[in-house]
Amino acid sequence: MLLLEVDGVSKSFGGIRAVDKCTLEVEAGSIVGLIGPNGAGKSTLFNLVIGTYSPDVGRIVFRDERIDGMPPYEIVERGLAKTFQIPREFRSLTVLENVMVSARGEPGESPVLSLLGLRRVWRREEELERKSRDLLALIGLSELADEPARNLSGGQKKLLELARVLVMDPSLILLDEPVAGVNPTLSLKILSLIEDLRKSGKTFFLIEHDMNVVFNRCDRVIVMHQGRVIAEGKPAEVRAHPAVLESYLGG
Numbered sequence: 714m715l716l717l718e719v720d721g722v723s724k725s726f727g728g729i730r731a732v733d734k735c736t737l738e739v740e741a742g743s744i745v746g747l748i749g750p751n752g753a754g755k756s757t758l759f760n761l762v763i764g765t766y767s768p769d770v771g772r773i774v775f776r777d778e779r780i781d782g783m784p785p786y787e788i789v790e791r792g793l794a795k796t797f798q799i800p801r802e803f804r805s806l807t808v809l810e811n812v813m814v815s816a817r818g819e820p821g822e823s824p825v826l827s828l829l830g831l832r833r834v835w836r837r838e839e840e841l842e843r844k845s846r847d848l849l850a851l852i853g854l855s856e857l858a859d860e861p862a863r864n865l866s867g868g869q870k871k872l873l874e875l876a877r878v879l880v881m882d883p884s885l886i887l888l889d890e891p892v893a894g895v896n897p898t899l900s901l902k903i904l905s906l907i908e909d910l911r912k913s914g915k916t917f918f919l920i921e922h923d924m925n926v927v928f929n930r931c932d933r934v935i936v937m938h939q940g941r942v943i944a945e946g947k948p949a950e951v952r953a954h955p956a957v958l959e960s961y962l963g964g
């Protein structure tokens with residue numbers, strides 16, 4: 714089943730065509746890698762899918778529904794979520810609070826809602842806290858739950874990003890360089906977590922510069938260059954593709 718379809722999508726910033734007539738698909742239950750040199754348009758493509766930007770032209774379809782032009786929160790409600798290339802944790806909130814805030818969409822419960830149904834809100838908060846703690850256990854950050862997020866290492870911040878996305882229960886998760894700058898041990902942990910989550914039914918679309926990660930962990934690989942998709946297929950096919958060898962892997 715097709716989960717995501719990007720069809721003829723372009724986006725320019727001033728004179729720069731960051732994404733140029735991009736067409737690609739993501740199958741449900743797969744791990745799809747997106748590669749390409751710096752400035753190829755990968756992050757911009759993700760930002761188009763998640764609604765940070767609207768395409769100049771083209772269509773983006775998620776679960777048979779057009780989502781291009783929708784505000785990000787409506788897209789997230791439909792089961793899509795994205796991590797940031799640079800983690801954006803709230804530095805002075807605790808690790809646990811960072812996860813909980815992600816699910817609520819804002820720090821603190823709406824005062825009006827609280828007045829209308831204090832008990833219900835409390836229960837929701839309790840459930841959310843339990844779910845957030847479960848997620849921290851899953852990613853191995855339980856012991857740091859009450860630490861301010863600023864105390865985490867770079868790799869731990871990437872893990873926290875993942876928990877902050879998972880708490881929203883997305884079916885398709887866009888990961889912008891999930892293991893960039895992360896030490897090898899923590900990288901392996903993040904990658905096996907992704908594999909486990911895929912087995913439990915999640916779909917991943919990830920940007921990654923590490924070719925070992927891309928070619929060993931992804932079912933399909935899509936290559937962008939100057940805003941365009943120049944190759945796609947199984948890792949072995951993409952690795953041998955002449956255009957990829959020339960433009961990306963350096964001949």
Ligand SMILES: Nc1ncnc2c1ncn2[C@@H]1O[C@H](COP(=O)(O)OP(=O)(O)OP(=O)(O)O)[C@@H](O)[C@H]1O
Pocket residue numbers: 726729730731749750751752753754755756757758798
């Ligand atoms: N908000 C913006 N305003 C102006 N130009 C932008 C903006 N976002 C991206 N660009 C430009 O669009 C092009 C694509 O950038 P993008 O960040 O999508 O590349 P990328 O493939 O993610 O690169 P990297 O691997 O370095 O993260 C670049 O030329 C970039 O400078």
Ligand SMILES: [Mg+2]
Pocket residue numbers: 755756757798
């Ligand atoms: Mg990028």
